[in-house]
Amino acid sequence: MSFDKIIGQEKVKSKLSFYLEGQHKTLLSPHLLFVAPRGSGKTLLAQTYASQLLNSEGKKRKLITINCSTLTSLKAFINDVCIPYVSGKEVTILFDEASEIPSNIRMAMLTILNPNKENKNEFTYDDVTIEFDYKKVTFLFATTEAHKIFHALIDRLERIDLEEYSNEDLGMIVQKNINSLISSEAMKEVKQVLRGNARKATQMANHISLYLGSYDKKSFDIKDWHDFQSKLGINPLGLNPMEIKILKVLRERPLTTLTNLSAKTQMSRQSLQRDAESYLQKLNLMEILATGRKITHHGRQYLESLK
């Protein structure tokens, strides 16, 4: 695996390549925290970085990926991760969904990752002492919610914030995952509905391949796009039905409170704020004022275009 195969994220790739050059000479890599919204490829980047880290024999190190939502206790971390995979081994550990790390493991990580001249630390739990030599062990963390990670732990990590994908990058991701040709006119439409999300671009590529396969076609043009769009119910700008419903509710009054919006859409306030409003605001389709929520002129135009 190499960074050449990853589209976009040029600054991030350059930074990671610099760390890799250093690791190949000194065996030391900073412990990294990858932060990005869902579907931006942070786990892929972390895995690609890990795949290039070397052990003392110049061979590629193993990667252990932990789903942090299943990491329930410090004891499990020591017994199931540290003793079998870290003690006396050369390995990279990736904490996926790192915001889910329980507080006692977070505290242990503060000791384990405490920076020092020797680049190694010891951690004792019950009667077991495990050595963490940074020339042998590198910790990577990936999360969408960096604010939930303890600040002292963030201080011990090198933070890697992924850049937003441009529409051009997303188009390249779609094209890279399809063996057939997409006309430029169709590609222009495809890019508009990907919501800036690399995972959506890969999913879209899979759906288009499925469409082409089922109609035995070799290329995808604008006529195919319109047919594909109506079959899958894809809305302009990639909005989902709930987001469109929110815009319709907002259109009914000059100002709407979050409570009222919640009652009318039957979505919780948190869900509205977290899952729906941010994308609508990003596209300038709605705005949030001190007195309430409001549809924008652009939002009204969007609803008109659906008729």
Added chain:
Amino acid sequence: MQKKPVHKRHVVIKMSDLNKMFKENDVIPIPKGFVKDIAYMLSVHGVSLEELNKEMVSVDESETESEVVADIGSEVKVQITETSFED
């Protein structure tokens, strides 16, 4: 018996050495603080400590043992993916 220190308070002992001491049906007492770890390691091999203890634990000790077993049942396994990269 070959012993090799690994941690400050641990030594490793070869299984082949231990096998000289024990027969197949021997019963070994295990410190209670270590029961959960053993049970977990055995469960990976499809062996339940609960079943073994039903046969072997004496009646007056069964209450304590069942508490441990209930605790064992509540353990959630950490989801780990191991990836090797070919050179």
